Amino acid sequence: MRVGVVVKKGSLQAYEIGLRVASAARRLGVEAVFERSGVEDMRPRDTGLFELGGEVPERLVIVGGDGTLLRTLHHIGGEPPLIMTVRAGRRGFFFDVEPYEVEERFEDFVRGRFKVFEYERLAATVGGEALPLALNEDAVLAREGKIIRITVYRDDEKIYSLDGDGLIIATTAGSTAYALSAGGPIVDPGLQAIVIAPLNPIQLHLRPVVLPLDAEVRVEIRSGSPVARVLSDGQTGVEAGPGVEVDVRRAYSPVRIARFRVEGFYERLFTRVFQYW
Numbered sequence: 557m558r559v560g561v562v563v564k565k566g567s568l569q570a571y572e573i574g575l576r577v578a579s580a581a582r583r584l585g586v587e588a589v590f591e592r593s594g595v596e597d598m599r600p601r602d603t604g605l606f607e608l609g610g611e612v613p614e615r616l617v618i619v620g621g622d623g624t625l626l627r628t629l630h631h632i633g634g635e636p637p638l639i640m641t642v643r644a645g646r647r648g649f650f651f652d653v654e655p656y657e658v659e660e661r662f663e664d665f666v667r668g669r670f671k672v673f674e675y676e677r678l679a680a681t682v683g684g685e686a687l688p689l690a691l692n693e694d695a696v697l698a699r700e701g702k703i704i705r706i707t708v709y710r711d712d713e714k715i716y717s718l719d720g721d722g723l724i725i726a727t728t729a730g731s732t733a734y735a736l737s738a739g740g741p742i743v744d745p746g747l748q749a750i751v752i753a754p755l756n757p758i759q760l761h762l763r764p765v766v767l768p769l770d771a772e773v774r775v776e777i778r779s780g781s782p783v784a785r786v787l788s789d790g791q792t793g794v795e796a797g798p799g800v801e802v803d804v805r806r807a808y809s810p811v812r813i814a815r816f817r818v819e820g821f822y823e824r825l826f827t828r829v830f831q832y833w
Contacts, residue, residue: 557666560606560613560637562591562628563644564620570644571598573619573655577642578603580659584666589613591628608632617662621645626789630688635809638672640665649732649824650675650691652815661816670814675729676748676769679807680788683800687788689807692730696775696802697722697755697785705781708752709774710767720757722784725750725773725804732825734790740764745821750804775802 561577564570574590581588589604606613608631618625619642629636642658643651653661664670677689687694698704698721707717726735731743731751740753741764748769754762767773777784779798786802787793796802 557615558587558589558613559666560591560616561588561603562608562616562618562620562624563594564624565594567620567644569655570619570624571595573642573644573658574617576658577617577619577662580662581666584663586666612637614638615665616640617642617665619644621648622650625650626691626791629691629811630789630791633688636811638812638814640670640814650729650813652813652817652819664816665814670816673813673815674810675813676727676810677807678725678727678750678804680725680786680802680804682786682794682796682802685794687786687794688792689809690730690788691727691811692733692789693724693726693735694802694804695722695724695734695755695787695790696777696796697787699783699785702782703758704784705778706784707776707778709776710765710771711774715752715765716759716762717778718754718757718759718762720759721755723755723775724753725775726753727751728769735764738764741766742825750806769806771805773804775804777802 561574563574578588589606592605592607615638617640641651642653677691680687680694703719705719708715724735728743735751735753738753738755740751743749750767753764777798777800781798783795783797785793786796
């Protein structure tokens with residue numbers, strides 16, 4: 557088995573945890589290789605390197621926080637390998653393993669002693685140009701303090717038009733991220749849905765909308781609107797001017813994360829996102 561280790565760039569803590577993973581791998585007779593960009597200034601000894609844009613190992617250990625996970629997924633593209641997550645950040649909602657237990661959990665990962673959780677993603681195109689798949693959300697945002705004018709459709713049915721700071725289109729998992737800060741609902745993981753959350757609309761009556769996962773969302777940037785910025789997970793973005801359409805739908809390539817303990821969704825939410833319980 558070949559396991560890739562991705563560490564948060566510039567984090568000494570994440571790098572040291574990555575070295576512990578590599579050491580555990582050697583004891584188990586497993587080949588561990590580090591993702592190049594995260595260790596370019598540290599250069600671990602006795603381990604190989606790989607690049608996310610190339611041949612990715614069949615399993616990944618990601619050490620860091622949610623941002624590290626999102627950046628990794630965007631660079632991989634397509635269907636990612638099975639992932640184990642080790643928290644080396646403040647929150648890490650998707651991160652299951654604490655640093656003190658990394659060797660024990662890594663052995664469980666190698667031996668297959670875990671439960672796989674699948675997280676749906678969204679596929680967005682902007683004027684026909686595809687963005688990287690989004691684990692949390694796609695967002696259509698105003699730039700430089702201006703107000704954009706957009707109309708939102710579910711399939712071919714108009715939902716509403718809004719003038720404001722933009723719109724967030726989130727997954728079930730993403731309902732507890734950017735969409736939540738915009739007033740969107742918390743969606744229980746047992747419900748597979750798409751959340752539409754307006755950002756500071758001038759029309760005060762506009763509210764978030766929850767759609768089924770198989771819905772197709774279309775956002776039309778209306779005439780007279782300034783150029784908007786369309787972002788996938790806050791990582792990758794393109795510009796879109798009046799007349800351009802943003803199409804968002806379910807991506808048939810979920811993210812698979814290994815879990816090692818039974819932890820309630822709401823306990824995880826309130827201790828890691830809201831930081832109280």
